Ligand SMILES: Nc1ncnc2c1ncn2[C@@H]1O[C@H](COP(=O)(O)OP(=O)(O)OP(=O)(O)O)[C@@H](O)[C@H]1O
């Protein structure tokens with residue numbers, strides 16, 4: 001178990017920002033950390049990176065305790081803090097060299113190679129001779145990532161690594177995260193659902209400091225969508241009442257005379273029934289498309305106003 | 307710690323901070339020593355008293371200006387989170403920054419030996435400069451600067467605003483240097499506590515070293531004050547954990 005979190009809590013004053021959460025991540029897994037603003041994602045990450053001590057509970061990274069072995073823990077982690085703080089007066093390479101040394105890496109002849117590697121990994125080649133302050137937001141984000149990767153840590157903790165990126169950069173960074181996961185353990189937080197669907201193995205959804213879901217992305221989607229929607233289109237017009245003859249169908253939304261959205265349970269049975277219905281009525285079926293509930297809806301369902 | 311030290315030194319010397327602070331210190335003192343009214347060329351005594359009296363007052367402003375950004379800026383920009391999540395202790399962060407600022411103070415301090423050489427050259431055979439007292443004063447001044455650096459760092463660690471760090475730094479430097487001496491001479495303390503109150507302040511120890519007798523008690527005093535403010539700085543950094 002690369003990261004295991006046990007009843008971790010953080011209290012600011014009398015506000016419980018993180019309330020007794022537990023989860024674990026195995027080596028090679030990517031955990032997506034989801035939640036609305038103020039849910040406690042960044043606070044959890046700050047505790048895992050030993051920036052803030054927990055008010056209660058424990059956590060370990062690569063078997064090392066975050067409270068008793070902070071230096072050893074920090075050595076294992078590459079961390080991209082929220083808002084990506086950087087030294088704007090420094091040159092990209094100068095900063096990465098500093099990051100290399102401050103991670104306790106000694107061998108200087110190795111450092112140039114590692115700096116080069118991390119620059120290439122995050123695609124900073126073109127901008128590598130500039131001052132950090134002169135870079136665009138997306139490239140600053142890449143510097144933040146390069147800094148987190150430079151000492152080849154086993155664990156990556158990335159707080160909103162894709163915020164403020166254009167669609168191309170977004171795809172690049174997601175690809176990078178997926179590639180990195182082959183030999184690392186990654187936790188990253190985000191507000192973008194497609195990102196979780198595209199990148200993560202596991203999802204933890206947190207709301208007001210409490211975990212409301214902890215599962216694989218696929219399971220979450222299936223488990224929570226107790227209703228299936230199927231979009232259908234027939235060649236010839238058909239009456240709503242005729243459709244309702246099918247016992248599997250609970251409700252019908254009419255888009256046009258030939259085009260409907262049918263509500264039911266158990267997607268497979270439903271689709272089979274629709275097909276047989278079309279054959280029986282001799283009315284060719286032009287479209288049969290399942291609209292599964294997106295993770296986004298799941299998210300709203302779990303974290304919405306209760 | 308070396309990584310931080312190197313970064314801070316680079317920052318001082320790649321910006322104007324280092325050169326301006328060296329120039330300000332040297333030029334202000336040179337003007338007062340050699341050009342303005344009451345300078346040593348007009349008086350007939352071979353002494354650097356003007357220099358050693360004025361220098362602490364300049365340092366009270368100069369050193370907090372050098373140190374004001376060191377932590378305040380990192381807190382303001384959030385880079386403190388970058389530093390604090392690296393495998394180094396908070397004390398190493400503080401020491402890296404302390405030594406860097408101390409090195410800058412050393413570079414500011416060293417050129418003032420030119421004054422000593424000048425005065426030695428100018429003085430008459432039968433009234434030479436008192437070398438013992440002068441060396442003592444130089445040592446005292448160096449320690450005074452070293453203490454001010456620790457005070458300045460502390461002031462910078464308790465706020466994320468550079469101006470506040472500067473003002474608090476100036477105030478604490480003044481308090482440590484002069485205020486205890488002034489308080490001790492208030493009538494209510496006369497003949498009882500005045501000696502002890504005076505001994506808390508830097509001024510008394512600076513004066514005592516300046517007489518040319520380097521007393522280990524004075525050195526121990528300076529080192530303790532430095533240690534105290536360095537621990538205070540570390541505590542201020544760790545206050546995020548409370
Ligand atoms: N230093 C602090 N002092 C007091 N309260 C804080 C502090 N930091 C965070 N909080 C509070 O803790 C809660 C959780 O904050 P946190 O930054 O962890 O949320 P988040 O999930 O990262 O949100 P976002 O998606 O907006 O980044 C918030 O209500 C916030 O106001």
Ligand SMILES: [Mg+2]
Pocket residue numbers: 041042043082159
């Ligand atoms: Mg956050």
